[in-house]
Amino acid sequence: MKKTIVLLALAAFTLAANTQAQAQKIAHLNVDELLSLMPETKTAETDIQAYAAQLQKDLEDMQAEAQAKYQNLIANQTNWTALRVQKEQEELQAIGQRMEEYQQQAQQDLQKKQMDLMKPIIEKAQTAVNEVAREKGFAYVLDSSQSKGVVIFAEKGEDLLPLVKAKLGIL
Numbered sequence: 214m215k216k217t218i219v220l221l222a223l224a225a226f227t228l229a230a231n232t233q234a235q236a237q238k239i240a241h242l243n244v245d246e247l248l249s250l251m252p253e254t255k256t257a258e259t260d261i262q263a264y265a266a267q268l269q270k271d272l273e274d275m276q277a278e279a280q281a282k283y284q285n286l287i288a289n290q291t292n293w294t295a296l297r298v299q300k301e302q303e304e305l306q307a308i309g310q311r312m313e314e315y316q317q318q319a320q321q322d323l324q325k326k327q328m329d330l331m332k333p334i335i336e337k338a339q340t341a342v343n344e345v346a347r348e349k350g351f352a353y354v355l356d357s358s359q360s361k362g363v364v365i366f367a368e369k370g371e372d373l374l375p376l377v378k379a380k381l382g383i384l
Contacts, residue, residue, distance in 0.1 A: 232243055237352035240371040245358035247338055247374060248331075250383050257330035264326050268319040273314060279308045341380040 248254050286301045293301070346354050354373060380382075 231276065238350055238371075239353045240346065240349070240351045240373045240383060241357040242373045242377060243358050244338070244356045246361055247342075247377060250335065250378060251334055251338065251381065253334045253337070254331075257270065257327075257334060260330055261327050262322070265323055268323060272319065274317060275312050279305060279312065282308065300368075300369045328332065338377070338381070341377050342373065345376045345380050349373070349376065 252349055282301065286298065286305065290298050290301075342354055349371070351371070351373070355370070357372075
């Protein structure tokens with residue numbers, strides 16, 4: 214039994230020594246900052262904001278139409294038949310339902326547009342990070358962005374942001 218424990222301890226010591234000998238170089242990079250510095254991101258954000266503004270305008274137009282129909286109903290309900298009032302109320306409910314559906318679909322469309330526009334930018338950044346990491350011999354690159362929380366302490370790792378910015382031609 215003692216022999217087994219000694220062998221296990223010796224194996225653990227050998228494994229630890231080998232692991233230290235094969236230490237991997239680790240770097241970190243603030244991906245959020247990198248993406249915000251890329252000119253393509255600014256263009257994509259402008260396109261996304263314009264698309265969001267158009268979606269909002271469409272919704273506001275629908276709201277104005279509903280408001281006008283409601284005002285018309287209030288103004289004329291005493292002159293209309295009960296059937297006409299009922300039909301106008303049903304139409305207002307249908308408009309309200311369409312507005313809810315539109316708003317949900319608009320959110321999904323906006324998210325898809327954002328993903329479609331950002332995907333090639335993220336891929337370009339990833340390619341540059343991969344190239345720099347390989348050139349500099351890093352085995353791991355961790356994201357040190359505040360929003361991700363992947364790296365909470367980075368004292369000895371190298372910050373690749375300046376090298377990746379240079380690779381992408383960002384000043």
